[in-house]
Amino acid sequence: MxxxxxxxxxxxxxxxxxxxxxxxxxxxxxxxxxxxxxxxxxxxxxxxxxxxxxxxxxxxxxxxxxxxxxxxxxxxxxxxxxxxxxxxxxxxxxxxxxxxxxxxxxxxxxxxxxxxxxxxxxxxxxxxxxxxxxxxxxxxxxxxxxxxxxxxxxxxxxxxxxxxxxxxxxxxxxxxxxxxxKDVPKEQWFYTGMDCYIHCIESLEGTYLNTFSETYGTLALELCKEIFLDNNLSTEASEEKLMMASWHGGMSIAYSQVGVAHAMSYALAYVLGVKHGIGNCIVFDHLEEFYPEGVKVFKAMKEKHHITLPQGICADLSDADFDKMISITLNLAPLWENALGKNWKQIITPKKLKELYQKM
Ligand code: NAD
Ligand code: ZN
Structure with missing residues (x-):
C-alpha cells in the first residue's frame, strides 16, 4: 500500500x-x-x-x-x-x-x-x-x-x-x-455554502473515507449545521465559521473524493453552463437514494432560508445533449467509485442517469 x-x-x-x-x-x-x-x-x-x-x-x-x-x-x-x-x-x-x-x-x-x-x-x-x-x-x-x-x-x-x-x-x-x-448575496451564500456541506456528505459517505478525511469532514459538517440551521449565531460568527467549514471541508476531500452530486453537476456545468454551487444544489436535491440523511438535512436548510431552486433545467435537452452529459459524468470514475464502490458501473447505468437528469 x-x-x-x-x-x-x-x-x-x-x-x-x-x-x-x-x-x-x-x-x-x-x-x-x-x-x-x-x-x-x-x-x-x-x-x-x-x-x-x-x-x-x-x-x-x-x-x-x-x-x-x-x-x-x-x-x-x-x-x-x-x-x-x-x-x-x-x-x-x-x-x-x-x-x-x-x-x-x-x-x-x-x-x-x-x-x-x-x-x-x-x-x-x-x-x-x-x-x-x-x-x-x-x-x-x-x-x-x-x-x-x-x-x-x-x-x-x-x-x-x-x-x-x-x-x-x-x-x-x-x-x-x-x-x-460580508456583502455576498444571500442566495449565492447558500449555494456556495452548500458546496461545502455537500463536500462533507460526499466525503463522509464515500468508500474512500479514512480517519484523516473523517475528522476534517465531521468538523466541517457540524459547522455547516450550526451555520445553516441554528438561530443563535451572530452574522460575524457565522461568516467566520463558514470560512473555517470551507477550509476543513476542502481538507476532507483532499484525502478522499467527492461523489454523486459533483459527478453529475460537472456535466451540467459543461453542457448547460450551470455554475458549481447552484448546480450541486439542483442535483443534490434529487439524491435521497444515495444520501438519505444528507438530503433530508439539505431540504431543511433550503426551507429555512427560503431558497427556491430552478426546476426543469433539462426539459429542453436533446438526446444528444443527454448522451453528452452522461458520457462526461461516467468519465469521472474516481468520484463514482468513491460514492458507490468498486462495482459502481452496475449501479449507475446511462438509463438511471438519464432518469435522474430528467427530474432536474
Ligand atoms: P464564484 O467565485 O463564481 O462567485 C459566485 C458569485 O459570488 C459571483 O457572482 C461573485 O461575483 C460573487 N461574489 C464573490 N464574493 C463576493 C462578495 N464578497 N460580495 C459580493 N459578491 C461576491 O463562486 P464560488 O461558488 O465561490 O466558486 C465556484 C467555482 O469554484 C467553480 O468554478 C468551481 O468549479 C470552483 N471550485 C473549485 C474547487 C477547488 O478545489 N479548486 C472546489 C470547488 C469548486
Ligand atoms: Zn464542490
Missing amino acids: SYKNFPMVSKVVFGRGSFNQLSEILAPKRLSMNAPFIYLIDDVFRNNSWLTSRIPLAYNDKILFISTKEEPKTSQVDAIVEDIILTTKELPSGIIGIGGGSVLDLAKAVSIMLTNEGEAKDYQGWDLVKNAAIYHVGIPTISGTGAEVSRTTVLIGPEKKLGINSDFTPFDQVILDSELT
Whole structure:
C-alpha cells in the first residue's frame, strides 16, 4: 500500500481585518522592480474602494478584474498568461487571487501556466505539471468551495471540466478575512455554502473515507449545521465559521473524493453552463437514494432560508445533449467509485442517469 503524500498551503493568516496585512506579507516576496505582483480580482469589486484602496500597488503591479459570470476556462487562463508575458519585463513576483472559487482557481492556474509550456488544457488531470508555479496567494471573498486549500484548480476546457491537480497547485499563502464575505448575496451564500456541506456528505459517505478525511469532514459538517440551521449565531460568527467549514471541508476531500452530486453537476456545468454551487444544489436535491440523511438535512436548510431552486433545467435537452452529459459524468470514475464502490458501473447505468437528469 502506498499512501498519498501531498502538500498543503504553506502559510495562512486568519482574522477579521487581516486583509490589511497584505502589504507586509507581500513585501519580502518582491523579486525586483520589474517583477510585478498581478492581482486577479472578482469584477464585483471593481468600484468597491473599501477593498481596492487596500491593494498595495507599486512599480508595475497591476489589477485585472475578472468576470465570474461563467466558470473559468482553460482559454481564459491562456489569454491572461499571454497578456502578462507580453506586458511585463520579468516574470511576476506573485499572483494574488481575490474572489470566490472562480477567481482563486484562475489565480492558481495562471501561476502554474507562467512557468509551464503549452496550454492550460494540456495540464487538466493528475500530476501533469512539471515546473513549480509562481508564488501565489489566495484571498477568498465567499466561503464554501475549499478552493483556498485544495490541490486542484477546476477549469472548463475544450473537452472537459477537470482540475489541474498537482503538488504545485496549492497556494503559498492564504489570507482568511471573513469581513471580505460580508456583502455576498444571500442566495449565492447558500449555494456556495452548500458546496461545502455537500463536500462533507460526499466525503463522509464515500468508500474512500479514512480517519484523516473523517475528522476534517465531521468538523466541517457540524459547522455547516450550526451555520445553516441554528438561530443563535451572530452574522460575524457565522461568516467566520463558514470560512473555517470551507477550509476543513476542502481538507476532507483532499484525502478522499467527492461523489454523486459533483459527478453529475460537472456535466451540467459543461453542457448547460450551470455554475458549481447552484448546480450541486439542483442535483443534490434529487439524491435521497444515495444520501438519505444528507438530503433530508439539505431540504431543511433550503426551507429555512427560503431558497427556491430552478426546476426543469433539462426539459429542453436533446438526446444528444443527454448522451453528452452522461458520457462526461461516467468519465469521472474516481468520484463514482468513491460514492458507490468498486462495482459502481452496475449501479449507475446511462438509463438511471438519464432518469435522474430528467427530474432536474
Ligand atoms: P464564484 O467565485 O463564481 O462567485 C459566485 C458569485 O459570488 C459571483 O457572482 C461573485 O461575483 C460573487 N461574489 C464573490 N464574493 C463576493 C462578495 N464578497 N460580495 C459580493 N459578491 C461576491 O463562486 P464560488 O461558488 O465561490 O466558486 C465556484 C467555482 O469554484 C467553480 O468554478 C468551481 O468549479 C470552483 N471550485 C473549485 C474547487 C477547488 O478545489 N479548486 C472546489 C470547488 C469548486
Ligand atoms: Zn464542490
